[in-house]
Amino acid sequence: MTAVVALVGALINLSGPGHFLSWHFIQISVANLVVICLMVVVFVAAILLPLPSRKHRHDR
Amino acid sequence: MTVSPPVTEADGHDDAPEPIHPEDAGQWTAKLRATAVEAFPPARILPDRQPAYVASALYVFGVLTMAALSIVILTGLVLAVMGPTWWHVSSTGLFVNSLHLWSVEAFFFFMVIHLWGKFFMAAWRGRRRLTWVTGVVSFLVSVGAAFTGYLSQQNFDSQWISTQAKDGINSTGAGAVFNVLNFGQMLMWHIVLLPLVVVAIVGIHLLMVRRRGVVPPFAPEAAPAPAGDTPVGSEAPVAATTAGEAS
Amino acid sequence: MSGDGATVRIRPFKRDRDVEEWHGRYVPYDLAKEFVVAFLVVAVLVLLLAVVFSSPDEKPVTVKAWSTNLPVDFAQTAITELDGTSPTATYGPPYNPGSTSQSIGPLSLERIAGVHHPIDTAETDVLGPLRTLPDQPAVQQAVAEWDAASPATQAAWTAAYEKAVTNATYSDGQLHVPTGDYGPVGTMIGGLTAMARSGALDGALLSTGQFYGTDYTKPLLFIADGNYLSGLATSQHLGGDQWGMMNETGNYPGQAWLWLYTTFYQVRPFTTSANADFQVWSIMMFLSLLLLLVPFIPGLRSIPRWTRIYRVIWRRHYRELAASGSA
Numbered sequence: 089m090t091a092v093v094a095l096v097g098a099l100i101n102l103s104g105p106g107h108f109l110s111w112h113f114i115q116i117s118v119a120n121l122v123v124i125c126l127m128v129v130v131f132v133a134a135i136l137l138p139l140p141s142r143k144h145r146h147d148r
Numbered sequence: 149m150t151v152s153p154p155v156t157e158a159d160g161h162d163d164a165p166e167p168i169h170p171e172d173a174g175q176w177t178a179k180l181r182a183t184a185v186e187a188f189p190p191a192r193i194l195p196d197r198q199p200a201y202v203a204s205a206l207y208v209f210g211v212l213t214m215a216a217l218s219i220v221i222l223t224g225l226v227l228a229v230m231g232p233t234w235w236h237v238s239s240t241g242l243f244v245n246s247l248h249l250w251s252v253e254a255f256f257f258f259m260v261i262h263l264w265g266k267f268f269m270a271a272w273r274g275r276r277r278l279t280w281v282t283g284v285v286s287f288l289v290s291v292g293a294a295f296t297g298y299l300s301q302q303n304f305d306s307q308w309i310s311t312q313a314k315d316g317i318n319s320t321g322a323g324a325v326f327n328v329l330n331f332g333q334m335l336m337w338h339i340v341l342l343p344l345v346v347v348a349i350v351g352i353h354l355l356m357v358r359r360r361g362v363v364p365p366f367a368p369e370a371a372p373a374p375a376g377d378t379p380v381g382s383e384a385p386v387a388a389t390t391a392g393e394a395s
Numbered sequence: 396m397s398g399d400g401a402t403v404r405i406r407p408f409k410r411d412r413d414v415e416e417w418h419g420r421y422v423p424y425d426l427a428k429e430f431v432v433a434f435l436v437v438a439v440l441v442l443l444l445a446v447v448f449s450s451p452d453e454k455p456v457t458v459k460a461w462s463t464n465l466p467v468d469f470a471q472t473a474i475t476e477l478d479g480t481s482p483t484a485t486y487g488p489p490y491n492p493g494s495t496s497q498s499i500g501p502l503s504l505e506r507i508a509g510v511h512h513p514i515d516t517a518e519t520d521v522l523g524p525l526r527t528l529p530d531q532p533a534v535q536q537a538v539a540e541w542d543a544a545s546p547a548t549q550a551a552w553t554a555a556y557e558k559a560v561t562n563a564t565y566s567d568g569q570l571h572v573p574t575g576d577y578g579p580v581g582t583m584i585g586g587l588t589a590m591a592r593s594g595a596l597d598g599a600l601l602s603t604g605q606f607y608g609t610d611y612t613k614p615l616l617f618i619a620d621g622n623y624l625s626g627l628a629t630s631q632h633l634g635g636d637q638w639g640m641m642n643e644t645g646n647y648p649g650q651a652w653l654w655l656y657t658t659f660y661q662v663r664p665f666t667t668s669a670n671a672d673f674q675v676w677s678i679m680m681f682l683s684l685l686l687l688l689v690p691f692i693p694g695l696r697s698i699p700r701w702t703r704i705y706r707v708i709w710r711r712h713y714r715e716l717a718a719s720g721s722a
Contacts, residue, residue, distance in 0.1 A: 098449035102646040108632055113661050115638045119648040123257070131261050135707050137205040198424035199417045201712040208433065215433040219441055236452060245452075246445035253444075254437055256652050269708060270699035272690035274414035284687045291652060298650075304453035305644055308628045310611075311619035312635060319497040319673035321508030324489045329616065332609025364417045365709040366410065366700060368716060 192358055201365050206269075209262035210357075216255035217350065221343065223248040228339055232302060252294055259287060271363045279360060282353040289346050296338035299328055310334075411696045451644045458600065458614060461623040462591035466565040469591060470572075470584050472621040474560055476516040477580070478553035483616045484516040490616070491515070497673035504673070512612060520617050521587055524599040534586040537579030544578065552578040560584070635660050655682070 107118040172178045226244050227235065235241035263283065272280035298309050310328045317323045327333055462469040475481035487496035489511045496505040525538050541549065556577040563572045570585045590596045600614040618624050625634070633639035640657035643649035656679050665671040689695050699705060706713065 099447045102448050103451055103453075104645060106632055106642070106644075106646050115632070117632065117642050117646070117649065119643070119646050120641055120651045123253070123648045123651050124654075127257060127261060130257075131206075131264055134206040134209065134261065134265070135204065135704065138711070139203055139205055139207060194426060196423060196425065197421040200420040200422050200715070201417070201709055202422075202424065203711045204708050206708055208429070211429055211433045212437060215430065215437040216441075218434060219438055242449065242452065243445060246448070246450040247441055249450040250444035250448070251437070251441045253648060254441055258437075260652065265708075267689070268699045268702065268704040270411060270696065270705070272696070273412060274416060277690040280690050281687055284683075288683055294650070301452075303455050304627065305451065307455050307615060307618070307624060308633055311615055311624065312639070316672045316676050318486075318489060319505055319670070320676055321488075321504035323505070324508035324511035327489075327512060327610070327612060329612040330610040335609075361417070364414050365712050366705055367415060368713055 187359060188355065195358075199362060199364065202362055206261075206265040207362070209258050209265055212258040213255060213262050214350070214354075216251050216258055217346075219251040220248065220255055221347075223251055224339065224343070232300065232335060236302070252297070255290070256294070259290070263287065269363060270366070273363055274360065276356070276360045276363055279353060279356040282349055282356060286346065286349045286353055289342065289349060293338065293342035293346055296334050296342060299334040300331065300338050302331065306331075411693070411700055412690065448647070451647050453644050456618055456624050456627065457594070458591045458596045458618060459594040461618060461621055462588055462596075465621070465623050465626075466570060466588055466592070467560070467563045468622045470560050470563060470570055470588055471557075472617070473521055473584050473587050474553060474557045474580070476520040476617065476620065477522075477583070478550065478557065479517060480557075481516055481620045483514060483620050495669075497670040499670060499673055499677060514613065514616065516617075519613050520600070521583065524590060524596055525583060525586060527599050528586070528590065528595075531586060533582055537582035537586070540579040541583065548578070552576070552580045556580045556584065636666065655679070 102119070109116055109118065109121060168178045168182060223244055227241075227248060230238075230241060235245035266280070266283065295309075295313070299306050299313075313328050314323060317326060317328060326337075458469075472481065476484060479485070483490060485493050485495055487493040488505045488509055491514060492510055496503050498506070522538060522541070525534055528534055544552075555575050556572070559573045559575045559577070563570055565571065565588075568589075570588050572581055572585075587596070590599075597614060600617060601608050601611065628634055628639065629637065631644050632642050633644070635657075638657050638661060640653045640660070641649050641651060656675065659665050659675040659678060660671065665675055668674060685692070685695070
């Protein structure tokens with residue numbers, strides 16, 4: 089396990105200098121913006137999509 | 149109180165719920181059991197059917213939040229087994245810490261989407277206000293639990309967060325007791341006090357969801373609101389089990 | 396059925412508060428399987444994220460690192476701890492009974508709570524640690540001279556030193572401060588700087604009389620009074636006026652759920668208010684209370700119906716209703 093962990097460690101290194109975006113008085117990190125946009129996308133998708141296996145469900 | 153027909157097993161034992169003998173009805177134990185069984189019969193705690201309107205993918209975000217919380221707790225337990233310094237000196241420890249961090253991110257991700265969904269469904273309708281209230285309290289306490297987690301890191305991040313946060317907390321007077329610069333105190337809040345509170349409130353929240361059932365949709369806009377005497381909300385039907393449709 | 400046995404209350408039906416309970420169709424729904432599947436999905440997701448991104452762990456700042464990298468800044472901070480003008484020394488409750496404490500109007504919860512973590516910065520950060528160096532006679536003599544002097548003399552020394560140290564330099568293992576009448580203060584601060592650079596001051600600040608410690612209040616307040624920690628934080632966009640409350644070190648996602656809390660610190664009047672912390676906290680408590688009480692607040696609880704997003708969420712239900720012709 090330790091060998092595997094040491095090998096994979098971090099495939100993408102997020103420890104370098106951060107990237108930030110500015111718009112008027114708003115400053116946001118790219119990471120946070122990605123998370124927030126993902127939340128909105130997932131929320132909209134969840135509203136539009138049916139429950140998994142919903143269409144295979146038959147009523148009793 | 150409903151009593152199902154007794155099921156006699158091979159060894160002759162009767163597994164039916166024991167009815168309360170009249171002479172015991174005044175007992176605290178008897179009263180507690182009667183209240184609990186009446187509010188939460190097994191078929192309401194773990195129903196195998198849901199109303200047909202539970203059809204959107206938005207409904208899975210509550211259980212996703214719970215799943216993430218379970219992983220937060222499990223990974224936290226592993227970190228507790230090895231102590232607070234482990235993740236700084238071991239690559240396995242760092243990996244478990246990463247699992248703990250990302251499960252927390254997933255927990256808030258799913259919980260906020262769950263909150264948005266429940267808001268736009270107006271899920272407090274029909275005597276479900278306590279369900280909403282316990283949900284919001286869970287959110288707020290979780291923010292506090294995550295905060296004490298960040299304070300317990302024993303690295304640069306926790307140094308900065310604690311020296312900054314102290315100003316906000318001191319301004320409320322709470323800094324007299326809740327000292328964010330005191331690692332030992334913050335760690336104990338993080339691994340003992342706040343997890344107990346979060347689990348207790350989430351537990352009550354889940355019981356409320358089961359008790360009232362999933363909120364029905366708004367009536368179609370063309371339909372007038374019910375006039376006159378209107379009973380406001382009820383218990384979630386119990387009869388909707390394998391036997392058939394709810395009355 | 397009315398499960399709790401209470402009588403049914405009669406009151407006008409309000410669409411945003413009440414609902415007609417469901418008497419329609421039920422369909423099979425496996426809750427236990429749903430939880431197991433959700434658990435596995437989230438576990439795999441978290442595993443992938445941990446393998447791909449790991450987690451940040453930036454080494455903590457020590458007094459040693461601070462005084463080694465910024466010796467003049469260290470000395471400048473140390474003199475303000477000695478003369479009681481540092482941010483910690485003038486903080487007010489809970490650290491000392493200073494006059495600065497945050498309030499809204501006449502209400503100061505900070506002052507009401509009082510001093511519960513008393514810190515005398517001169518003794519804690521300067522004099523106390525110096526007294527633990529018995530093998531340095533020059534330093535001990537300086538401390539003795541300081542102790543014997545009157546408050547007025549001490550104030551004159553520190554005021555002069557504080558002015559001069561802004562032009563100090565560090566070389567050949569020593570702090571070089573322009574000449575002046577500082578009494579023993581030059582030796583004391585010089586000795587303290589050397590102690591800090593050796594690493595001994597970190598230990599002295601933490602132990603202060605006990606072997607086992609988990610309370611880092613004293614070293615953290617001292618470090619935070621200087622510019623080393625804040626400089627590193629600013630370079631990582633963690634500063635209060637950089638939306639720092641939401642951010643994490645490096646490129647990691649931080650605490651996006653604190654977005655509204657930190658927004659207030661970016662706008663007037665809070666950017667310049669001396670009571671910003673108490674003001675913003677109060678606003679956030681009020682807004683949290685509003686969120687908690689949405690079901691009880693007319694108008695606010697009508698937003699779901701007005702925005703009509705529910706029509707998309709429950710569109711299959713409404714289609715079935717329309718098809719069956721029932722209302």
